[in-house]
Amino acid sequence: MRIEIVYDNTSQRQDMKAAWGFSAYMKEHNLLFDTGGDEEILVENMKKMGIHPGEIKYVFISHPHWDHIGGLDKLMELNPDIVVYAPPSFGEDKNIIVVEEAGKIMSGIYSTGELNGIEQSMIVESNKGNILLVGCSHPGVDRIIETAKKFGSIYAIIGGFHDFKKFDALKGIELICPTHCTKYKEEIKSLYPRNYMEGGAGCVLEI
Numbered sequence: 743m744r745i746e747i748v749y750d751n752t753s754q755r756q757d758m759k760a761a762w763g764f765s766a767y768m769k770e771h772n773l774l775f776d777t778g779g780d781e782e783i784l785v786e787n788m789k790k791m792g793i794h795p796g797e798i799k800y801v802f803i804s805h806p807h808w809d810h811i812g813g814l815d816k817l818m819e820l821n822p823d824i825v826v827y828a829p830p831s832f833g834e835d836k837n838i839i840v841v842e843e844a845g846k847i848m849s850g851i852y853s854t855g856e857l858n859g860i861e862q863s864m865i866v867e868s869n870k871g872n873i874l875l876v877g878c879s880h881p882g883v884d885r886i887i888e889t890a891k892k893f894g895s896i897y898a899i900i901g902g903f904h905d906f907k908k909f910d911a912l913k914g915i916e917l918i919c920p921t922h923c924t925k926y927k928e929e930i931k932s933l934y935p936r937n938y939m940e941g942g943a944g945c946v947l948e949i
């Protein structure tokens with residue numbers, strides 16, 4: 743499974759902009775996880791990574807904060823066929839499938855369902871194990887992991903951890919990529935040096 747970070751608070755490539763927000767693309771599923779904060783930067787960064795709006799079939803929205811939905815309207819304008827999977831906190835709109843609870847949303851993809859009335863996280867199957875994608879982790883990374891484990895053990899976790907501090911919850915996860923709003927990156931890196939991976943726009947994870 744190839745996961746490409748297209749939008750992040752930091753950037754690994756000089757030709758790609760860093761801006762507050764998060765978005766990652768899975769070509770294998772034609773699925774974009776969240777849409778960053780600024781539509782211009784999203785579209786520009788996607789272009790730099792060779793991702794065309796026309797190839798996106800699905801957008802998974804973790805939660806309705808500006809730094810995760812900023813590019814959505816623009817993408818829908820560029821490709822009106824996109825199907826959006828959003829939590830109830832997002833509200834209803836056309837082309838939107840409201841994910842009510844934890845479960846499979848399509849082949850190889852699961853949602854934790856909306857936790858704490860705000861946010862859903864996404865689980866993607868890969869040859870090595872399940873990959874957990876998180877937006878801001880407002881419900882707490884530990885709670886998200888517990889819920890995601892329903893669908894199998896977790897091989898990798900990628901996304902924003904916010905101010906998460908219960909670092910023990912990450913034990914046993916092979917690849918940890920805390921990025922976006924993660925406050926305690928350095929602590930996680932020093933606790934799990936072998937597993938830690940730096941995120942940032944332009945980062946490509948082959949799992």
Ligand SMILES: [Zn+2]
Nearest residue numbers: 805807878880
């Ligand atoms: Zn948020």
Ligand SMILES: [Zn+2]
Nearest residue numbers: 809877878923
């Ligand atoms: Zn965020």
